[in-house]
Amino acid sequence: MLIGLDIGGTKVEGVIVSPHNAQAVERLRMETPKTNYADFLLVVKGVIDTLSEKAEIDSIGIGCCGSVNRVTGKMQGANILYLNGEDFIGDLRASYSVPVAITNDANCLAISEFKSGAAKEAQDSCLAVIIGTGCGGGVVIHGDIVDGQHGLGGEIGHNPLPHFDSEKDGPAVQCYCGSYNCNESFVSGTGFERTWALKHAPLSAKEIFAAYAQGDQSAVAHVEYYSDCLARVLGNIVNIIDPEVIVLGGGVSNQDAIYPLVAERLNHYTFSKNVNTPIRKAEHGDSSGVLGAAYLPVMKELI
Numbered sequence: 001m002l003i004g005l006d007i008g009g010t011k012v013e014g015v016i017v018s019p020h021n022a023q024a025v026e027r028l029r030m031e032t033p034k035t036n037y038a039d040f041l042l043v044v045k046g047v048i049d050t051l052s053e054k055a056e057i058d059s060i061g062i063g064c065c066g067s068v069n070r071v072t073g074k075m076q077g078a079n080i081l082y083l084n085g086e087d088f089i090g091d092l093r094a095s096y097s098v099p100v101a102i103t104n105d106a107n108c109l110a111i112s113e114f115k116s117g118a119a120k121e122a123q124d125s126c127l128a129v130i131i132g133t134g135c136g137g138g139v140v141i142h143g144d145i146v147d148g149q150h151g152l153g154g155e156i157g158h159n160p161l162p163h164f165d166s167e168k169d170g171p172a173v174q175c176y177c178g179s180y181n182c183n184e185s186f187v188s189g190t191g192f193e194r195t196w197a198l199k200h201a202p203l204s205a206k207e208i209f210a211a212y213a214q215g216d217q218s219a220v221a222h223v224e225y226y227s228d229c230l231a232r233v234l235g236n237i238v239n240i241i242d243p244e245v246i247v248l249g250g251g252v253s254n255q256d257a258i259y260p261l262v263a264e265r266l267n268h269y270t271f272s273k274n275v276n277t278p279i280r281k282a283e284h285g286d287s288s289g290v291l292g293a294a295y296l297p298v299m300k301e302l303i
C-alpha cells in the first residue's frame with residue numbers, strides 16, 4: 001500500500017491508497033505545528049506511524065510547499081517557514097526503510113489526475129494547471145512527472161504572459177518572484193480579480209462570474225479577456241510539449257463558463273490551428289494532494 005501526505009500551513013493530511021485503484025482506504029488529519037521543526041517532524045512521523053499500523057506500506061509520498069535544494073538536499077521556498085533549511089526528506093529516509101519522495105501541490109494535481117482522474121485515459125502525457133490563489137503547473141511526460149534540473153518543471157505561473165500592443169492598462173505588474181507580467185498575475189483567481197479592478201470597482205471572482213451569468217457586458221468582456229489570456233498560457237505549453245490532456249484545478253477551474261471559451265481560443269496560439277486537446281476540470285478536488293503524493297514514488301509503475 002502507498003502512503004500519501006499533503007502538508008500545508010494548517011494541516012498534515014495522510015492517506016493510505018491501494019496501488020490498484022484510486023481509493024483512499026484510511027485517512028488521518030492533524031494540525032500543522034505553529035512552533036518549530038522538531039514538533040513538525042513528530043507530527044509527520046506520527047501520521048505515518050499511525051497509518052503504517054493499518055497496512056503494509058511500500059512507499060511514502062509527500063506533497064508539500066517549497067522544494068528540495070538539489071545541492072544541499074534541504075528545504076527551500078516553503079511557506080511553513082521553519083521548514084526552510086531543514087533536511088526534511090533526509091530525516092524521513094533515516095526513519096523509514098521504504099522509498100520516500102516529495103513534490104509540490106501542482107505536481108500532485110498532475111499526477112493524481114493522470115493516474116486516476118480527468119486525464120486517466122492519457123497514455124503518456126498531461127498538463128495540469130492550478131488557477132487558484134496562485135498559478136502553478138505540473139507536467140507528466142512518458143508517464144512520469146517532469147521535475148527538472150532545479151525543481152522548476154511545470155512552473156508556468158512565472159512565465160511572462162504574451163502581450164499585445166493594444167494591452168496597455170497601466171505599467172507592467174511586478175510579481176513577488178521578481179519578474180514582470182507573470183502569467184500568475186493574469187490567470188490566477190487573484191489575477192482575474194486584479195485585472196477586473198483595473199477598469200471597474202473591485203469585485204470577487206465569484207461576483208464577476210455571477211454578473212457574467214446574468215449577461216452583464218463588462219463581466220462578459222472580462223471573462224472573455226481572461227479566457228483569452230489562459231488560452232495564451234496553455235497554447236505556449238502545447239507548442240512545447242503537446243500534451244494529450246490539459247487539466248485545470250483550483251478555484252477558477254470550477255467556473256464552467258471558461259472551458260468552451262478557452263478551447264475555442266487555444267488554436268489562436270498554437271502552431272497548428274487544428275489542435276483539439278481536451279481541457280478538463282480536475283476530478284479529485286481537495287484529495288489531489290494526498291493522492292498525487294501517494295502515487296509519486298510509483299509513477300512509472302502501472303496502477
Ligand SMILES: [Zn+2]
Nearest residue numbers: 158175177182
Ligand atoms: Zn512570478
